[in-house]
Amino acid sequence: MDTSTWRRVPDVHSFLARAGGFLRSRPALHTLTLTVCEGLRARGPQAYGDEAPVFGVLEQDGEVRAAYLRTPPYRLIVTPLTPEEAGSLAAHLHAVGDPVPGVNADAATAAAFAGAWRARTGVAPRLHERLRLYRLGELQRPEPAPEGRGRIAESRDRGLLARWYAEFVRDIGGGGVQDPGAWADRHIADRRITLWETPGGVPVSMAGLTALVAGQIRVAPVYTPAALRGRGYAGAATVEAGLAALAEGAEEVLLFADLANPTSNGVYQRVGYRPVTDFAVYDLAVVAVPR
Template sequence: MRPGQWHLTEDLDGFLDQAGDFLQSRPVLHTIPLTVTESLRKRGVAAYGAEAPILGWLERGGEVRAALFRTPPRRLVLTPLTTEEADALAAHLAGLDYLLPGVNADHDTATAFAEAWQRHVDATPLLHERQRLYRLGALTSPEPLPDGQGRVAGEPDREQLMCWYHEFVDSIGGVASSDASSWADTRIAHGRIRLWQTPDGTPVSMAGATPMVAGQIRVAPVYTPAHLRRRGYAGAATVDVSRAALAAGAAEVLLFADLANPTSNGLYQRIGYRPVTDFALYDFSYGGPEAG
């Protein structure tokens, strides 16, 4: 079967007109493109940096079969592709002289694209992280629950959130989606960060949530400072924000966990999250010693 035709654009509205229904048809697997394109729509493309995002969809037989996006300088994000489709996309992007920093997709798609990119561009793929996507089943509070309570982060927490945002991005080796002040202000304004605090009112952990799109909310980020870990704070914060997502009417509550961290994966399953599928994040190395 022919892999179909890819259409690329920088026009968000045009992309959503073509691929929006496809993305919403599988909101769990498409959680990343759904939440990022919703953020682009609300905040404006310019909020993501000077370089315009790249958006695209695969059309075959008059139907959209897959989609992609990239918000520079971050990795290319793909919805599930066959090996043939991944190879055709890599050839197409290579022909347009794209220089991609990496790819993020379900494990099979990411691996197929990384191998195809190596063939077409002579780039060395380096596995950065393996993640597992979870969806919430029956929410269960961890036992014992640490002393304290959850609450919505407010303006007095702004400096704390900015600090923790920097620490979180550094801890995962990630690229900040915005400056820390804008990140904190947006989440405070919309009540999208919940803090777990000790009985004396000291915040010890945070758990955020994406806006609801197509009935799904994704929990992100979950962060506890290193010196406060292994006390149950992350589990308490995650349950608190998950409960708030359900109360807001989410049909699906999702989260990603780094598979290299058995502690967090075990925790999420104990509080009711169930595996959906695995994702892989690859970085691409060009022409350096690693590529030899």
């Protein structure tokens, strides 16, 4: 007899107290949940928007087996589930009346939940994006390497970073809720953006880093303006960001790549990233902004 039960958790601190050990047990697969929680823990419940985030765990005999969170208006983030667990999560969220604009999870979990949500609500899911999660193996500089150098973004780069962040959000099809200027200020203060610049000192690409949590750091976002793509700048910036992550003490350096973009997937593999698993993002009921 299955005695597992989904339970709501009131805030990020209670969530980490209850589910932290479970999340840290598989940091690569749980990277989204870990890094979002770290942002909420460090910056407060409005770190990703004005509405309060929601959290839940699946427990069996007092042990956490799975977890979810959502920071409105973003999609639901879910740890890996069996089809049966996905069905029970859909029932739980429907019963408590939570809106579910979309889901972001490993591919099997996302498909199972989208199907269960459709069976319960009649809402047809729309596949928004397929992603591949990569883990850094042996870091290799791109060949041929573009001329220039990497450097950490500074206060003089604020306007550029704000503009590039807004362009990045637009390019991935999101509305975004974070103010670009505030995003730039925070990442500059935390020294979490690496720029690749030409020998003349002109920035041409950026690669960001999430905070170190559970031994993992994720490279995100990576952005090169459209007019400057195809010259190796993104690969060079990604390598420099990876080196910064390793220097900070990361045991795992991760990144996501859109499977619809074979160029970026090829670049990341050439500089040393190896596939971990595939993720999928579905819209449910409304067009949601992406994580």
